[in-house]
Amino acid sequence: xxxxxVTDLRVSFPTADxxxxxxxxxxxxxxxxxxxxxxxxxxxxxxVLTQTLLRLTPGGDISGEARxxxxxxLAIPDEDMRRVRGAQIAVIFQDPLTSLHxxxxxxxxxxxxxxxxxxxxxxxxxxxxxxxxxxxxxIPQPQQRVDDYPHQFSGGMRQRAMIAxxxxxSPKMIIADEPTTALDATVxxxxxxxxxxxxxxxxxxxxxxxxxxxVVADIxxxxxxxxxxxAAEKGSKHEIFYEPHHPYTKGLLESIPNSSAGADRLKxxxxxxxxxxxxxxxxxxxxxxxxxxxxxxxxxxxLVAVGGDGWHRSACWLPPAAAGLGSQAxxxxxxxxxKARDGEAAQVAASISGSPDAEGQVIA
Amino acid sequence: xxxxxxxIRRILTGIVVIWVVASASFLLFFARPAETVAxxxxxxxxxxxxxxxxxNQLGLNQPILVQYGHYVSRLVHGNLGFSYYDQESVxxxxxxxxxxxxxxxxxxxxxxxxxxxxxxxxxxxxxRSFFDRFATFGVLAGISLxxxxxxxxxxxxxxxxxxxxxxxxxxxxxxxxxxxLGQWVGHMxxxxxxxxxxxxxxxxxxSRGSLLDTLGEDYIxxxxxxxxxxxxxxYRHAVRAAMTPVVSxxxxxxxxxxGGVVVVETVFGLGGLGQVxxxxxxxxxxxxxxxxxxxxxxxxxxxxIIVDMxxxxxxxxxxxx
Numbered sequence: 001x002x003x004x005x006v007t008d009l010r011v012s013f014p015t016a017d018x019x020x021x022x023x024x025x026x027x028x029x030x031x032x033x034x035x036x037x038x039x040x041x042x043x044x045x046x047x048v049l050t051q052t053l054l055r056l057t058p059g060g061d062i063s064g065e066a067r068x069x070x071x072x073x074l075a076i077p078d079e080d081m082r083r084v085r086g087a088q089i090a091v092i093f094q095d096p097l098t099s100l101h102x103x104x105x106x107x108x109x110x111x112x113x114x115x116x117x118x119x120x121x122x123x124x125x126x127x128x129x130x131x132x133x134x135x136x137x138x139i140p141q142p143q144q145r146v147d148d149y150p151h152q153f154s155g156g157m158r159q160r161a162m163i164a165x166x167x168x169x170s171p172k173m174i175i176a177d178e179p180t181t182a183l184d185a186t187v188x189x190x191x192x193x194x195x196x197x198x199x200x201x202x203x204x205x206x207x208x209x210x211x212x213x214x215v216v217a218d219i220x221x222x223x224x225x226x227x228x229x230x231a232a233e234k235g236s237k238h239e240i241f242y243e244p245h246h247p248y249t250k251g252l253l254e255s256i257p258n259s260s261a262g263a264d265r266l267k268x269x270x271x272x273x274x275x276x277x278x279x280x281x282x283x284x285x286x287x288x289x290x291x292x293x294x295x296x297x298x299x300x301x302x303l304v305a306v307g308g309d310g311w312h313r314s315a316c317w318l319p320p321a322a323a324g325l326g327s328q329a330x331x332x333x334x335x336x337x338x339k340a341r342d343g344e345a346a347q348v349a350a351s352i353s354g355s356p357d358a359e360g361q362v363i364a
Numbered sequence: 365x366x367x368x369x370x371x372i373r374r375i376l377t378g379i380v381v382i383w384v385v386a387s388a389s390f391l392l393f394f395a396r397p398a399e400t401v402a403x404x405x406x407x408x409x410x411x412x413x414x415x416x417x418x419x420n421q422l423g424l425n426q427p428i429l430v431q432y433g434h435y436v437s438r439l440v441h442g443n444l445g446f447s448y449y450d451q452e453s454v455x456x457x458x459x460x461x462x463x464x465x466x467x468x469x470x471x472x473x474x475x476x477x478x479x480x481x482x483x484x485x486x487x488x489x490x491x492r493s494f495f496d497r498f499a500t501f502g503v504l505a506g507i508s509l510x511x512x513x514x515x516x517x518x519x520x521x522x523x524x525x526x527x528x529x530x531x532x533x534x535x536x537x538x539x540x541x542x543x544x545l546g547q548w549v550g551h552m553x554x555x556x557x558x559x560x561x562x563x564x565x566x567x568x569x570x571s572r573g574s575l576l577d578t579l580g581e582d583y584i585x586x587x588x589x590x591x592x593x594x595x596x597x598x599y600r601h602a603v604r605a606a607m608t609p610v611v612s613x614x615x616x617x618x619x620x621x622x623g624g625v626v627v628v629e630t631v632f633g634l635g636g637l638g639q640v641x642x643x644x645x646x647x648x649x650x651x652x653x654x655x656x657x658x659x660x661x662x663x664x665x666x667x668x669i670i671v672d673m674x675x676x677x678x679x680x681x682x683x684x685x
Contacts, residue, residue: 054589056585056588056589078594082591082592082593083591084591085588085589085590085591086589086590086591087591090589091586091589093582093585093586093589095582098581098582098583099582099583099585099586100583100586101583101586101587101601101605102583102605102679102680102681103604103605103678103679103680112590112592113590113591113592116590116591116592116593116596117591149680149681151680151681162586165590
């Protein structure tokens with residue numbers, strides 16, 4: 001049995017403007033000790049998805065199931081949920097500058113969490129544990145820094161402190177929500193390396209949420225690409241990076257500078273992510289997809305196997321043979337698309353190629 | 365240590381502030397023709413001989429710098445001078461009238477903080493509940509009630525009917541706490557309510573808004589993700605952070621408070637510094653006016669130092685700046 005098994009999770013928020021469909025039926029599993037990378041643009045639902053696992057999304061209408069270690073996270077009483085948070089599943093948030101309480105000492109904040117879950121730990125023991133943890137995450141002179149306030153820490157050190165907090169109770173799983181996005185490029189690499197190293201030591205499962213495919217390439221075992229609240233494509237890291245099937249995944253790869261997929265010029269994905277209140281018909285990516293076909297406008301594709309062993313899945317009407325970045329795959333795609341496009345899809349395709357940031361053009 | 369340095373610096377600035385206020389008052393009143401000043405003591409219709417006598421008595425024919433030197437040296441020795449009206453020591457006058465004002469201010473501040481913060485916190489944690497809506501309505505009513513109207517209203521609908529029906533606990537006038545705590549409270553409760561109502565409404569609104577903002581902060585989400593109970597999240601993490609704007613607002617309001625005190629003292633016949641100062645202005649009683657101004661400045665300075673200390677204790681980021 002997998003450590004985490006999420007089945008058909010849906011989250012929506014009623015607002016004055018309409019219902020925001022943040023997550024629209026996502027299923028995935030995480031094995032003990034493994035790393036799942038969840039990739040997507042802002043607004044693709046990746047943060048809501050993971051915060052819902054800990055029920056940190058107040059006001060949302062939630063359905064589906066999330067079995068973690070045999071219990072359904074979405075159904076247990078609040079008090080049981082409280083015992084899971086921090087102790088079984090820890091979260092590292094995106095912005096370390098605002099995620100630590102500004103008025104409490106860093107060490108105290110770590111100790112507070114330990115003592116909230118284990119009443120037998122004294123204040124002194126809690127402080128000693130905090131010093132030990134701060135040392136483990138590479139904070140110099142932890143005996144002194146333990147009594148510092150967050151504003152006395154740099155951004156990178158604060159994220160290290162957040163990681164120390166996440167590790168404190170040896171959770172079975174850590175959710176890292178864009179842990180390096182708010183940091184300098186040089187610090188990003190250090191933090192990632194630290195996370196990886198600690199994960200190897202402790203055997204903790206990790207969900208790494210990011211919009212940066214480079215991060216995923218460094219640390220993930222499995223990858224799920226999200227678009228408009230659903231999984232666009234799932235597979236092993238190798239499959240996602242070398243055999244992408246979904247045009248959105250391919251687009252993401254091609255927009256990385258100096259990647260194997262990128263040619264001489266960057267190819268941005270044209271258009272904007274859709275509004276989660278007014279979703280487009282059919283495939284939610286079709287208004288931005290250069291391979292748009294008639295069927296894409298009408299029907300939303302299911303997530304189906306496209307690879308050999310059945311674990312590589314994609315929600316796209318293109319045939320399995322169209323996976324990959326090479327010229328053969330491109331030919332296969334073109335052939336299918338040319339046959340299956342007239343009327344509406346042709347119009348969409350024309351508007352995409354007519355937009356200023358369409359394929360092959362880079363705005364200076 | 366940083367905290368003590370901070371305190372010392374604030375006290376030194378406070379002394380400078382009081383010196384500036386004292387000097388400004390001196391300039392305002394004594395840097396005028398000697399005869400104009402002397403009329404404050406001698407009266408408007410005084411004959412030239414009486415006027416000359418007053419000038420001599422006040423030393424107004426000395427150079428202004430010499431007068432200023434005497435004035436400052438008197439102040440440094442804690443002597444505020446003598447009333448032009450009855451030659452009584454200003455120190456004595458202010459000392460006599462300080463207790464009603466101090467009772468009024470202290471009680472009202474405590475009352476409005478308890479009510480304002482209490483209702484504000486309950487409202488924010490139960491946002492959009494019946495209680496919250498009711499409190500919001502109460503805030504609007506409280507803010508809209510002028511102090512003098514509320515004071516008269518309380519006299520009319522609480523004080524008069526109670527006393528008519530033989531229930532004499534609530535009284536007007538002033539009796540100090542040395543005459544029995546119950547009696548003191550009986551005399552002060554209506555003035556307290558009168559002075560505190562508007563502020564309680566303001567602080568309810570302020571603390572509710574501040575707490576609601578804080579509850580949306582990332583570090584509150586962190587606190588929940590740590591597995592802390594909701595009670596700890598709200599009362600330890602959120603309320604503490606939400607209090608900082610409230611405390612800094614208190615520093616501002618305490619300064620403005622002495623002005624508002626006059627109305628309440630008058631409505632309830634408490635006597636007190638406010639009434640004394642108004643009388644002094646009416647009778648052109650310069651030493652009492654200056655004495656009141658300096659005492660008021662002292663109050664504002666001390667209140668602000670206390671508020672700043674609370675602020676620094678509450679928020680570690682303040683101390684190093």
